[in-house]
Amino acid sequence: MRYMVGVDVGGTFTDVTLVDSKNGEIKNHKVSSTPNDPSQAIMNGITEILQMNEIAPEEVQYLAHGTTVATNALIERKGARTGLIVTKGFKDLLEIGRQTRPKLYDFFAEKPEPVIPGHLRDEVEERLLASGKEHKPLDMEELMTTITRLKNKGVKSIAVCFLFSYLNPDHEKQAAEKIRTEFPDLYVSTSHEIVPEFREYSRLSTTVLNSYLGPVMKNYMQNFYNSVKEFGIPVEPYITQSNGGIISIQESVSNPLRTAVSGPAAGVVAAKNLSNLTGYKNMITFDMGGTSADFCLIENGEPTISMEREIEGFPARIPMLDIHACGAGGGSIAHIDEGGALKVGPESAGSTPGPAAYGRGGQNPTVTDANALLGRLNPEEILGGRMDLDIEASKKVIQRNICDKTELSLDEATSGIISVTNANMSRAIRLISIQKGHDPRDFTLVSYGGAGGLHCSALAKELNIPRVLIPSSPGTFCSLGLLVTDVRTDFVYSYVQIADEENINDVLGRFEELKQEGTKSLEKERISEANRTFELIIDMRFKGQNYEIPILVTWEELSVEGFHTIINRFHEEHEKVYGYARKDGVVEFVNYRLTAVGKLPKATFKESELSNNLPEPISKRDIYFSEVEQPGYYESEIYQREQLHPGNVLQGPLIVEQMDTTILVLPEQTMKVDNYGNIIIYTFGESQVHDDQQRKEVFS
Secondary structure (H helix, E strand, C coil), X not given: CCEEEEEEECCCEEEEEEEECCCCCEEEEEEECCCCCHHHHHXXXXXXXXXXXXXXXXXXXXXXXXXXXXXXXXXXXXXXCEEEEEECCCCCHHHHCCCCCCCCCCCCCCCCCCCCCHHHEEEECCEECCCCCEEECCCHHHHHHHHHHHHHCCCCEEEXXXXXXXXXXXXXXXXXXXXXXXXXXXEEEEHHHHCCCCCHHHHHHHHHHHHHHHHHHHHHHHHHHHHHHHHCCCCCCEEECCCCXXXXXXXXXXXXXXXXXXXXXXXXXXXXXXHHHHCCCCEEEEEECCCCEEEEEEECCEECEECCEEECCEEECCCEECCXXXXXXXXXXXXXXXXXXXXXXXXXXXXXXXXXHHCCCCCXXXXXXXXXXXXXXXXXXXXXXXXXXXXXXXHHHHHHHCXXXXXXCHHHHHHHHHHHHHHHHHHHHHHHCHHHCCCHHHCEEEEECXXXXXXXXXHHHHHCCCEEEEXXXXXXXXXXXXXXXXXXXXXXXXXXXXXXXXHHHHHHHHHHHHHHHHHHHHHHCCCCHHHEEEEEEEEEXXXXXXXXXXXXXXXXXXXXXXXXXXXXXXXXHHHHHHCCCCCCCCEEEEEEEEEEEECCCCCXXXXXXXXXXXXXXXXXXXXXXXXXXXXXXXXXXXEEHHHCCCCCEEECXXXXXXXXXXXXXXXXXXXXXXXXXCEEEECCCCHHHXXXXXXXXXXX
């Protein structure tokens, strides 16, 4: 066995990457997604790429894929019929939430309906004190009556969340054991297993979402696992998590919510790997596909992590890469709103019927149609010749839906669609950078996804980002990320105490307990002891604050001698986030987090010799640019990506075409190929090339 396969399921296309672990050779492939059954497109893609390269299924040594099953089930409200059991008196907590409006000044904005309706929420007699000490035992007779009642109402899953169970899980364990004994066919999620942290509503919401998605994920994973086995692949597949790591199928069934942003997370992991290769430690990732665009900030080689995010309006308190999405993809639909303004997205044409240019009967103008009419896409074929473009169809839908409803010409309408799309994405980048104290001028924009190459140059110019880095296979970059990641499992313990030297040994003891859990988890994943590492974080705050800051710590710092190092790091981070730090303030330890990391074999990348041999353009065509001082059509050279060599320097305007994407370089911008085959676009011209060489960030 020598081959590694990564598969990323998108809304429009499913991407497959194949890596030969012996020589590092990388092959990529794309197939249309099958939203009704994502596993069908996955198996289609795996089958085709193996057949194209004459590889037998039994030669595959590693298989991982990113899935949107959990996210789609939540968006479409197609999770399992779920019941809820809580402490008596807290039946309506799921409805009450935090008593906040989703939009402060919109009196008509509505909260999303809870995934568990009122008649499927129940309560039982039991009570723990805030210390975790038992006040009232769990009434087992009432519990049995409650479970039976929910079962008779047709629930397939039950969520259990008792007050203060993160301190003492005994009552939840008793309830789960009773459910599994009496009704073994029911899926069960308990809060102490899913998110053993304080803050009652977040813990409840996370547990409910996990239980709601559990049966759906279980059914999908079983079908996928069977398909892989029947095909002849001898290894068990891994699934990407929201934290950027991967887990086994069994773990994903137990904790399906961990896969909520599975696909986008893989792209960020690939960008992190690229950061280590190229030396660009500060990156803003830009993943633009057919349905949406996703952004994440990487600082000093590490992507930012969020401990709580909202998924479809519901809080989910699990570690996730801090990825922000906006409804801007190649398939995003352009329309004129009631006020006569041009809008783009968030609705998408998806893969069926897709943009009008795909010739599948699409009746709405999309971003892809606009790029096609502006000459930015090959007017005859894309996807390496496997798909033709219907330019006339694009022209008709934009004329009918945009031009005829406004006074815009066809050129103005098409360039307007691009401008609005870029503006939407610029706001998303500002949200993760400028609004959080980061200057975009200190970052490199890493562009990937099938549509990213057409928009990255304009985004960089608008935001003063000095350079854009485009990997060798941007359209399948997320599937590549699945081949450079590790097993990662998160554990947490909540206990609020004053941060002083007297308590540091207690903190060390809590981390030792978490390490034991992490070790058991890695043993289940069959990770050898030599390949196990553990990352530690303490959530800290000043006494009286309502929010914490995660602070990285080491085992050595969990001592009396290292205590002040931890406190100083907290003060520095607090000042960075809030602009001040009270050095004389009382500090609290709140949550203790441990990530168990299991190192896996990874795809490797080789450097190539730089060359001065410039390829000839395969053709020229007129392309419309509205991003320059004098908008209009510019004659632009067209190049094939596979004909470019490391060290090549080219001046825009130009187009680089390849199977999985098209890359646009604006007039007055400079493009260079580095020694890993990445394309680097210098936003402000040729002088930047020499600056980068002097700093030795990439080229030597």
